Amino acid sequence: MENHVFKNNWKSDTPKIVRGKGIYLYDKDGKGYIDGSSGSISSSLAHGRVDMAETLRKQAETLAYVTRLTSITPLYEEVSSVLADNTHMDRFFLTSGGSEAVEVATKIALSYQRYREKPNKTKILSRWLSYHGCTSHTMSIGGNVARRSDYISQLTEDGHIAPPLCYHCWFGKERNSCNCECAEALETEILMHGPENIAGFIFETIGGSTTGAATPPLEYYKKIREICDKYDVLVIADEIMCGYGRTGKMLALEHYGIKPDIVVLAKSMGGGYFPVGAVGTTEEVAAPIKAHGSFMGGYTWGSNPIACATVIQTTKIIHSENLLENVTNMGALLKSGLEDLMKKHPTLGDVRGIGLMVCTEFVKDKNTRESFDPEVNFTGKFINNAREEGLLLNAGSKYNKGIRGDGALIGPCFEVSKEEIEIIVDRVDKALSNTEKEVL
Ligand SMILES: Cc1ncc(COP(=O)(O)O)c(C=O)c1O
Structure with missing residues (x-):
């Protein structure tokens, strides 16, 4: 079928999603992805709710x-x-x-x-x-x-x-x-x-x-x-x-x-x-x-x-469904899980946010908080690697004075469970390891 879509991003191949259930989105071939940023931090409720x-x-x-x-x-x-x-x-x-x-x-x-x-x-x-x-x-x-x-x-x-x-x-x-x-x-x-x-x-x-x-x-x-x-x-x-x-x-x-x-x-x-x-x-x-x-x-x-x-x-x-409480508890779990990754990853400079709205910022040098050169495209590589791991995430947008700065915004739906948070943290871990292998 000829593609007539006027895209936002012509450089990156995004999956063709046809269905959603819970925190997962499924492409036309049946591959499941975690909707790690709830769309653009917009799908507060799980997919497929009758x-x-x-x-x-x-x-x-x-x-x-x-x-x-x-x-x-x-x-x-x-x-x-x-x-x-x-x-x-x-x-x-x-x-x-x-x-x-x-x-x-x-x-x-x-x-x-x-x-x-x-x-x-x-x-x-x-x-x-x-x-x-x-x-x-x-x-x-x-x-x-x-x-x-x-x-x-x-x-x-x-x-x-x-x-x-x-x-x-x-x-x-x-x-x-x-x-x-x-x-x-x-x-x-x-x-x-x-x-x-x-x-x-x-x-x-x-x-x-x-x-x-x-x-x-x-x-x-x-x-x-x-x-x-x-x-x-x-x-x-x-x-x-x-x-x-x-x-x-x-x-x-x-x-x-x-x-x-x-x-x-x-x-x-x-x-x-x-x-x-x-x-x-x-x-x-x-x-x-x-x-x-x-x-x-x-x-x-x-x-x-x-x-x-x-x-x-x-x-x-x-x-x-007491979702405010779940957001608070699962948000704390997500944040602490990501903070733990800071010990292991030389590029994970900051984890910030509150509730189910958490950012991971990636830097070239943790001591000086220097950002990567935009040419490195660290964020783009990380987002692609996360997708390979089955995690769809929203790219961050040049936090460092609007000119450079890498990261992603993580925030699944309000019903997310402890087990699902653990899977998200694990996929972030793997995607970051693969990105660091490419860049460092
Ligand atoms: C803080 C904030 N204000 C305004 C907007 C614009 O909203 P919309 O995209 O629904 O027009 C957004 C969208 O991401 C946002 O995050």
């Missing part, structure tokens, strides 16, 4: 679509209550994915400022190395040099600060003995632009593919919240990857005891069964927009009934 399939089927039969421009469904109201109960936010706007949700979140921030008579507060500050999506606006507030470079002419610049990536600290500090200079950098940035011009600060609570599960120290978000409050700047948490259970809490910011003004969700809330995203706001953020009477934003398929039903069912499963 209860999820039944939810989608039933909803499609009952009501597949209605536009929110002419009507509202009880399901949209129900899913909003479910999301409110689970995240402690007050109002929810549904989209069909993450980038759309970030677009909506920043529009809400601007509308909020405008309708409370702060029309100059229009800039959205963010962090270098972050990823907030693939539209031009979300790429603009994103900060990954490699991902942005082809489209730089289309991007705008509101202001970026250093990321809280302790392994490659931009301030030359060490975790636990620093003053969170990377958080203090936000105050400087706000002052340089003028607080009267800043609408919000957006960040990935736990870094995604571009900082490799960077998990800031506990004081980091406390400082961020204080600085934002001081200058009347909205705290916008992009929890598209780390939210809805992935770290063992419904919101990753719960680990820090901080509440955002706006939160953005996607991936895990749909279980991996249906495209969906959401923006949650506090009542305080919604109030001026509500008083104004309308909000210009949104997309055709947002809040469609099948997405709503999928989120409700995913949430039920997360709680009825």
Whole structure:
């Protein structure tokens, strides 16, 4: 059959997957692969769940679509209550994915400022190395040099600060003995632009593919919240990857005891069964927009009934099967198993992350934390070797200033068992040994 697919990657041969069951994906020849990164840390639930399939089927039969421009469904109201109960936010706007949700979140921030008579507060500050999506606006507030470079002419610049990536600290500090200079950098940035011009600060609570599960120290978000409050700047948490259970809490910011003004969700809330995203706001953020009477934003398929039903069912499963606890326990096991590999592998420089969102970073020199030359293609070789071992993983994306840096993001589905974690660690071990044989 002639191949008409417009691919993301024409250089690498990826397997043709036809079926999934549990943590496994199967290609057309029946070979099984562990879905080690849950798609793109998106399939929070195991593959092939009959209860999820039944939810989608039933909803499609009952009501597949209605536009929110002419009507509202009880399901949209129900899913909003479910999301409110689970995240402690007050109002929810549904989209069909993450980038759309970030677009909506920043529009809400601007509308909020405008309708409370702060029309100059229009800039959205963010962090270098972050990823907030693939539209031009979300790429603009994103900060990954490699991902942005082809489209730089289309991007705008509101202001970026250093990321809280302790392994490659931009301030030359060490975790636990620093003053969170990377958080203090936000105050400087706000002052340089003028607080009267800043609408919000957006960040990935736990870094995604571009900082490799960077998990800031506990004081980091406390400082961020204080600085934002001081200058009347909205705290916008992009929890598209780390939210809805992935770290063992419904919101990753719960680990820090901080509440955002706006939160953005996607991936895990749909279980991996249906495209969906959401923006949650506090009542305080919604109030001026509500008083104004309308909000210009949104997309055709947002809040469609099948997405709503999928989120409700995913949430039920997360709680009825105690999956937050399993994520916490299996995440700890995964992390300690990978940390053990550090003793044996000269290139495994760092293992970081929380819950089932763990990054292995590979370096040329553990003492200096020097990264490999990109020409070496260490990540590409490792991903290929992992695939040979029957483990599909997401490549990391140049954590070291966006120019170099190798690694992979590991995060199986929430139901993963102890035995399966052991198999994943074993396959990482073998794939890394084979990569080191090729490179060192
Ligand atoms: C933190 C974060 N924000 C935004 C996005 C964009 O979401 P989507 O790919 O659903 O548009 C992603 C996707 O990986 C993400 O990880």
